[in-house]
Amino acid sequence: MRKExxxxxxxxxxxxxxxxxxxxFFSMNTGFTDLSPSDVLRIFFGHGTPEETxxxxxxxxxxxxxxxxxxxxxSVSGTVFQTISKNDLASPDLLGVSAGAGIAVMLYTxxxxxxxxxxxxxxxxxxxxGALITAFLxxxxxxxxxxxxxxxxxxxxxxxxxxxxNAADMILAxxxxxxxxxLVNTWMIGSVYGNNWKxxxxxxxxxxxIIPFLIYRSRELNLLRLSEGVAIGLGSPLKxxxxxxLMLAVALAAACVSxxxxxxxVGLICPHLSRKLVGPNHQYSIPVAAFTGAILLLAADWxxxxxxxxxxxxxxxxxxxxxxxxxxYILLTSKS
Numbered sequence: 001m002r003k004e005x006x007x008x009x010x011x012x013x014x015x016x017x018x019x020x021x022x023x024x025f026f027s028m029n030t031g032f033t034d035l036s037p038s039d040v041l042r043i044f045f046g047h048g049t050p051e052e053t054x055x056x057x058x059x060x061x062x063x064x065x066x067x068x069x070x071x072x073x074x075s076v077s078g079t080v081f082q083t084i085s086k087n088d089l090a091s092p093d094l095l096g097v098s099a100g101a102g103i104a105v106m107l108y109t110x111x112x113x114x115x116x117x118x119x120x121x122x123x124x125x126x127x128x129x130g131a132l133i134t135a136f137l138x139x140x141x142x143x144x145x146x147x148x149x150x151x152x153x154x155x156x157x158x159x160x161x162x163x164x165x166n167a168a169d170m171i172l173a174x175x176x177x178x179x180x181x182x183l184v185n186t187w188m189i190g191s192v193y194g195n196n197w198k199x200x201x202x203x204x205x206x207x208x209x210i211i212p213f214l215i216y217r218s219r220e221l222n223l224l225r226l227s228e229g230v231a232i233g234l235g236s237p238l239k240x241x242x243x244x245x246l247m248l249a250v251a252l253a254a255a256c257v258s259x260x261x262x263x264x265x266v267g268l269i270c271p272h273l274s275r276k277l278v279g280p281n282h283q284y285s286i287p288v289a290a291f292t293g294a295i296l297l298l299a300a301d302w303x304x305x306x307x308x309x310x311x312x313x314x315x316x317x318x319x320x321x322x323x324x325x326x327x328x329y330i331l332l333t334s335k336s
Contacts, residue, residue, distance in 0.1 A: 026302055027298060044056075062195055070263065073210075073255065075266055079267075088272055093267060101130045103165050141157045189314045206256075210251065265326070267293075270293040
């Protein structure tokens with residue numbers, strides 16, 4: 001039985017890798033500057049013009065890599081949130097973590113003059129601070145003395161806090177200069193356009209460290225899906241494990257938001273899809289969720305450039321058009 005499951009898992013991951021390669025290929029050929037498949041190969045082997053090299057390596061490849069990293073990070077973060085809360089509706093954006101990370105970056109942009117900013121590498125830490133404050137606020141408001149925290153109560157409080165933070169975002173945004181407002185508005189909706197390799201390097205360590213660690217500790221995550229009595233009986237230090245995994249999920253979501261903006265629904269629908277494909281075992285569901293998130297965001301970014309070409313839609317809008325109907329489906333079919 002286990003051998004058969006491992007074989008099916010290996011086949012699924014192989015199919016997903018091939019699909020990602022195919023999407024990368026389509027994405028490299030799509031854009032304002034027309035590059036045929038033969039042009040892409042020629043540029044890769046160092047025979048392109050300076051303009052072609054700039055377009056492929058500094059524009060298209062950057063957004064391809066960022067879309068995959070942000071998609072994987074948000075999806076895995078959502079997987080952990082849903083496990084800890086035992087609620088299929090939990091995700092970084094619904095629980096207010098993405099909004100908290102976002103307003104921290106907005107305040108940093110608003111209060112710090114351009115000449116005094118310390119660069120892109122500090123943004124994940126600024127974002128993390130905002131996400132942690134929001135997470136603790138929601139946990140405090142959801143806590144009821146002598147009772148376990150209700151997952152539904154946590155989600156509803158998260159939605160309320162998110163609405164308040166979004167209102168504060170708008171108040172700050174209208175006080176920005178037109179140039180900054182356009183940049184911040186695009187970032188608030190969610191986009192990987194206009195970034196560079198420094199943004200990739202700022203996000204990469206967070207994704208490459210946290211996701212493998214979560215896979216390594218997948219057995220502990222599996223125990224968190226059980227009832228408290230059973231988990232404690234099996235030797236799980238429940239409170240410590242919950243806190244550790246919550247902090248990791250918050251950190252992963254915050255790092256992704258600091259680079260890609262407040263892209264919604266990825267952390268909600270991709271964990272749900274991964275469990276449908278391989279079940280709740282985190283040894284399988286976390287890698288599948290990571291690939292599912294990468295595929296979704298890369299496909300959405302490609303569609304954003306294709307739908308109204310030569311113009312392009314904002315990535316966050318495309319993801320919302322996909323995610324909103326699926327959210328309703330989860331809401332209507334959720335047993336909780």
